[in-house]
Amino acid sequence: RFQRPFVWDELRRIELLRSIRSGIPIGSLLVWRTSSKRLRCFERIAGIPIPRPADGRTISFLLDGHQRVTSIFGAFTTASAIALAETQKEDTPAPLVYNVDKDDFEVSGAPGKDLRLPLQLLLDAVSLRRSFRQMEKELVRPADELDILQSRAEEVLKSFERCRIPIIPLTTEDVGLATRTFHRVNSQGFPMAEIHMVAALTWKENFDLREEIERAWASQDLVEHWKPTDDQQVLNVIKGAFNLEVAKASEEKLIKGLAGNPSVVRHAVEALASTMRFAAEELHLSGPGAV
Secondary structure (H helix, E strand, O other): OOOOOOOOOHHHHHHHHHHHHHOOOOOOEEEEEEOOOOOOOOOEEOOEEOOOOOOOOOEEEEEEOHHHHHHHHHHHOOHHHHHHHHHOOOOOOOOEEEEOOOOEEEEOOOOOOOOEEEHHHHHOHHHHHHHHHHHHHOOOOOHHHHHHHHHHHHHHHHHHHHOOOOEEEEEOOOHHHHHHHHHHOEEOOEEOOHHHHHHHHHOEOOEOHHHHHHHHHHOOOOOOOOOOOOHHHHHHHHHHHOOOOOOOOOHHHHHHHHHHOOOHHHHHHHHHHHHHHHHHHOOOOOOHHHO
16 A cells, blocks of 8 residues: 555546547556565455455566556445445546547536436447437437437447556565565656655554544644644654664665654654754744744
């Protein structure tokens, strides 16, 4: 779960589908394959459950492609899965539909009388044809017009069937190599943070780095106008506590240090909070913006 949460807006998701329809490659997925490392994973993607990996088996962790995978799963998932994800406050993109009249994709619920199809139909030729036959029976449109629209929709279906997404595996048990690869990956302009990787690699049933940081800040009585720093700043202080360089810290040493001394998270937050109090009370700074 070291990847960023889902952040793409509707336009990016629609552009992805337009690329698939036009036969434009949408890039490869980069996965880290390991048999010894176990990371915290998202339990669902766009409302669709992800099976829990069995112990002792090689696992592929997605290093690059979370936004694209979530967009695709979200586009073709069912309404019930979306509703379930919303009740569990998960990152689930709003459903998209195919506007047959405009031959384009759009967010579900747009006004107007255009003929719109749920994208699930564009993965099932039989269901698509059955849907148009039903519309013909209900006199939704003249039969000759529906024939034209059906042919248009079937062309989109074929473009989805032709789409192939290469998967590039990084097979290694070297956490450092996986981390360096992770840092160099930039997914569609959204850089990934070190804190996500470290949090995933140190996660246990009784320890979640980001939750520990949040809990530590909640216990601090901060001076007015001062707010908690971001998680990366806390991680940098933790590196200092382990005598590691901020810019070139050994991932193995950092992860090992956190595993052996999890209380360092609380101490790091306390140090930052103390610095804030000193800045406010002794230097008379009104907030981080004054630094």
